[in-house]
Structures are given as structure tokens and as C-alpha cells.
Amino acid sequence: MGGRCETRARGGNGSIDGRLPEGFARQGKVSELKNVLVVDDSETIRNQVSGALGSAGFNVIEAGDGVEGLERLAGSNVSLVILDVNMPVLNGLDMLDRIKANPDTARVPVLMLTTEVHSALIQRARDAGASGWIIKPVKPEHLLSAANKLTS
Amino acid sequence: MSGNKSLDVIFQAAVVELFQCYDIAVAPLAASATVPASFASMETSAITTFRSPALTGWLSLSVPPELFQLLGEDMQLSHRRLDLVRELTNQIMGRLKSRMIQLSIVLEATLPTLIESQRLLQRAKECPGLRWHSFRLLRGDVIVSLDGKLDSSQVKYAGRADHGSEGEVILF
Numbered sequence: 084m085g086g087r088c089e090t091r092a093r094g095g096n097g098s099i100d101g102r103l104p105e106g107f108a109r110q111g112k113v114s115e116l117k118n119v120l121v122v123d124d125s126e127t128i129r130n131q132v133s134g135a136l137g138s139a140g141f142n143v144i145e146a147g148d149g150v151e152g153l154e155r156l157a158g159s160n161v162s163l164v165i166l167d168v169n170m171p172v173l174n175g176l177d178m179l180d181r182i183k184a185n186p187d188t189a190r191v192p193v194l195m196l197t198t199e200v201h202s203a204l205i206q207r208a209r210d211a212g213a214s215g216w217i218i219k220p221v222k223p224e225h226l227l228s229a230a231n232k233l234t235s
Numbered sequence: 236m237s238g239n240k241s242l243d244v245i246f247q248a249a250v251v252e253l254f255q256c257y258d259i260a261v262a263p264l265a266a267s268a269t270v271p272a273s274f275a276s277m278e279t280s281a282i283t284t285f286r287s288p289a290l291t292g293w294l295s296l297s298v299p300p301e302l303f304q305l306l307g308e309d310m311q312l313s314h315r316r317l318d319l320v321r322e323l324t325n326q327i328m329g330r331l332k333s334r335m336i337q338l339s340i341v342l343e344a345t346l347p348t349l350i351e352s353q354r355l356l357q358r359a360k361e362c363p364g365l366r367w368h369s370f371r372l373l374r375g376d377v378i379v380s381l382d383g384k385l386d387s388s389q390v391k392y393a394g395r396a397d398h399g400s401e402g403e404v405i406l407f
Contacts, residue, residue: 124346125322126315169325169346198329200399201336215406218399219326220256225404232406 117234118160120144122152122178123167123196128219132165132196135223136230149173153181161191162234165226166213168197168204176207183212192233196221239366242290242385247368249330250379253323254370256402259305261370261377270356271369273299273376279317280355281324283347285331285383289340289390292362292383294331295355296324301375321347327379329401336398339391355380 119141121132126147133143144159146152150173156164164182168175175195182188192214199205205216214233217226247263254261264271277297284293303316324347332342350358359365365382399405 125325126318127322130315169344171346198326198332198401200329200333200401201341202397202399205399205405209407213407215404216399217405218401218403219329220253221402221404225402229404229406 116140116142117162118142118144119163119165119230119234120146120152120155120159120161121165122146122149122155122170122175123165124148124170125167128167128196131223132226135226139227139231141230141234149175149178149181152178156182156188156191161188163230164191164193165196165230166193168195168199168208176204176211179208179211179213194229194233196226239364239385242381242383243366243368245334246331246379246381247370249334250327250368250370250377252401253326253330254377257306259302259372261372264369264371264376266366266368268363268366270359271367271376271378273369274352274356274367274378276375277352277378278303279320280350280352281320281347282350282355282358283324283328283344285328285342285344287335287340287342289338289386290335290342290383292381293358294324294328294382295350295380296320296327297352297355297378297380298323299372299375299377301372302377304374305372317349321349333398333400337393339393340389 119136121129121143123129124147129145137143144155146155148170166175179193182193194215195208195213196217198219200218208216215229243266251261251263276299278300280295280297282293282295298320328344335342362382364384365380368379370377
């Protein structure tokens with residue numbers, strides 16, 4: 084399925100497998116291989132993100148919770164972290180704090196990907212050093228556009 | 236319109252919009268206090284609970300095998316089906332939260348978990364205010380249950396204000 088959704092002017096949608104419109108991946112392909120760490124307890128979401136970014140030439144590393152995410156981040160040359168908020172073991176906002184508190188990872192941009200819309204949470208992430216906030220479900224092209232901006 | 240009738244309408248709209256985002260048209264049927272007959276054909280269910288001073292309760296999502304057929308061939312693996320039902324439940328909860336924020340109600344929710352049909356029915360029996368919402372697919376129904384009594388005295392319309400909305404990308 085392709086995944087279209089006209090919600091509102093700023094709105095978006097998700098596709099279940101993250102496939103992109105024909106030709107889109109070629110247009111958006113990154114010139115050098117960049118690692119993106121996707122941390123989400125949902126395999127469905129990890130597959131969506133991997134599909135969208137992998138088609139465009141990113142190398143996607145996956146983790147199912149915050150602790151696993153920190154393990155994957157350590158020692159990897161990661162250009163961007165895409166991070167869920169509500170996860171077991173270690174939630175996304177706490178993982179964000181740890182990423183930003185570590186001098187080795189503090190400069191890596193972090194994009195939150197969540198169903199949460201509350202402005203207080205968005206502000207909390209911004210104050211902690213996140214680079215952006217995406218509210219699920221997201222269109223693959225919007226996700227790719229954000230990833231390109233944050234890794235360029 | 237009473238608080239819970241309003242909740243029915245808000246909830247149904249949220250579910251319809253979510254499935255639209257996956258290119259799946261669903262038609263809401265009238266909400267009911269009794270278990271829909273089509274519940275017997277559900278394959279998988281997931282549940283999440285929520286709380287706030289104005290509204291505390293739980294919601295569940297039950298889906299038939301036909302839904303996975305609509306979602307495509309890569310949905311054949313059972314662990315992916317289970318994960319998808321959990322994630323859809325999470326996203327329904329997200330939409331409920333989003334709409335409640337517009338009424339100045341901030342819900343805290345648990346992570347969705349899978350639940351067996353019999354356990355779900357047992358839990359439903361213990362909640363007399365539970366509402367069953369059926370949504371007709373091209374083939375089969377999706378069933379969402381919602382338990383919770385809205386305290387209308389705490390509802391204050393706040394609009395979208397500066398909160399986000401589904402699909403939005405905010406770069407700081």
C-alpha cells in the first residue's frame with residue numbers, strides 16, 4: 084500500500100511499509116552512506132522508517148528500547164537518531180537526556196517520533212536538545228525530508 | 236449532548252481518521268453497550284489504559300484477519316500482525332489524547348499490550364459503562380471498545396492551541 088492521507092494543511096500520514104512514490108527514492112538519495120539509529124519498541128514503526136530512509140540510501144540501525152538504543156549508539160558513527168517517546172525499559176525522553184549528557188554523542192541530532200502532541204512534552208524535548216518532533220503517523224517523504232535536513 | 240455521547244463521536248472520528256491514513260476506509264456503526272456479534276471473528280486484540288482527573292478508563296482494539304489482507308502481503312508473519320495491532324492501538328490512544336487536549340484534558344496512558352479475547356470479554360463484563368464501537372471494513376469489522384466516564388464539569392474547550400497534530404513535522 085502506498086499510504087496517502089489528506090488530513091489538514093500541516094497534516095500527514097503513514098504508510099504501513101514505508102514505500103516511497105516511484106522515483107522519489109532516487110531524487111532523495113543521500114550522496115554518502117549515513118547511519119541513522121531508529122529506536123522504537125514497535126517493529127511496525129521501525130520497518131516504516133527503515134523502508135523510507137533505506138530506499139534513500141541511509142544505513143538504518145534499529146533498537147527496540149532506550150537501553151538497546153544507547154548500546155547501538157556507542158561506538159557507531161551515527162548521523163541521526165530517530166527516537167520514540169513511550170517505550171519500555173528506558174523511555175525516549177530519558178534516552179534523549181543521556182545522549183545529550185554524553186560528550187561523545189551530544190552533537191548527534193535527535194528527532195522524536197511519537198503519537199504525543201502535548202506542547203509541554205514537545206517543549207521538554209526541545210529544552211533537552213532534540214532537533215525536532217514528528218507526530219505519528221508520518222508520510223515517508225516528510226520523514227525523509229527531515230532526515231536530509233538534519234544530516235546535511 | 237451528554238459527556239459520553241460526545242466522547243462516542245470524538246472517538247469514532249479519531250478511529251476513522253487513523254484508518255484513512257493507512258488507506259483503509261472504515262464506516263462507523265452505532266456505538267453499543269453490548270458485545271457486537273462480529274467479535275467472534277476477531278483474530279487479535281490489544282488494550283491500553285489511561286487516566287486523568289476528568290477521564291479514566293481503557294480502550295481496546297480487536298481486528299479480524301481481513302484487516303491484514305488489506306494491509307498487504309508483508310503482513311503474513313504473525314509477530315508482525317501482533318506488533319501492528321499494538322501499534323494501531325497506540326495510535327488510537329494518541330488520537331484520543333490529542334482530541335482530549337483540546338478539551339483541556341491531559342491523559343496519561345500505558346503502553347498497549349495484547350489481550351486474549353476471553354480476558355477482554357471478562358474485563359468488559361466488569362465495566363458497565365463500556366461502549367463497543369464497530370467499524371465496517373470492505374470485508375469484516377474492526378471493533379474498538381472504550382471504557383471511561385467523562386466528567387463534563389472539567390471540560391474546558393481550549394482548541395488546538397500550540398499543541399501538535401498527527402502527521403506534523405516540527406523542526407526546532
